[in-house]
Amino acid sequence: MGYAVGRVADLAGITVRTLHHYDEIGLLRPSERTHAGHRRYSDADLDRLQRILFYRELGFPLDEVAVLLNDPDADPHEHLRRRHELLLARITRLREMAAAVRRAMEANRMGINLTPEEKFEVFGDFDPDAYTEEVERRWGGTEAYAESQRHAASYTKEDWLRLREEMDALNEAFATAMGAGAAPDSEAVMDLAERHRQWINGHHFTCTYEAHTGLAEMYVADPRFTATYDAVKPGLAAYIRDAILANAVRNV
DSSP, rough: OOEEEHHHHHHTOHHHHHHHHHHHTSOOOOOOOTTOOOOEEEEEHHHHHHHHHHHHHHHHOOHHHHHHHOOTOHHHHHHHHHHHHHHHHHHHHHHHHHHHHHHHHHHHHTOOOOOHHHHHHTTTTGGGGGHHHHHHHHTTHHHHHHHHHHHHHHHOOOOOHHHHHHHHHHHHHHHHHHHHTOOTTTTHHHHHHHHHHHHHHTTSSSOOOOOOOOOOOOHHHHHHHHHHTTTTSSHHHHHHHHHHEEEEHHHH
């Protein structure tokens, strides 16, 4: 007597309504019906249903599924090739969307409320999102971290651009002093170090002399910071570190 519609629905993991719809559009008509008119599906019907669900899982619309199953001249390989290309394109797009969402979530955690385009304009190749987990792991429980987030959440793109210009100018001033042969512990260079501390203090978090010297040591210990400063002038990271340390000594 074949399989009842409810049994087929259970076997296939679909609804009875879906099977009724397939019947109505001629995609899967049951081979038999009872005297009372109830649908009964044969093993061949189940094989056809399996192929229908396979194509549906790949994203084929029902009209294309019907062509593949009913047209003897249809080329399943060509249809699958085209569907494969569409799936690859969709996968690429979904990955891009997932990456954008991830960046947005990480930026939100860091308090940087910028679009990806704005972040690229502000930070260039440096991606602040890439360091979210590391920053949270190292400083997440500190008041300085919370204060920095509060500041960051209030900044617009224009604010970030202004802050970048100010820091670039300060780094250039250090580089100029270094190029002129000024010692890191000279008054003028220590004054630059104090300006550096005050800049952090005013725009990111309360930067004590102790915190400032901790940052200074990281400029040399962490190759990522070293590369950033040494790209301005070779040896600049160590020069700024020495100036910051000297300034801290001067003010204790």
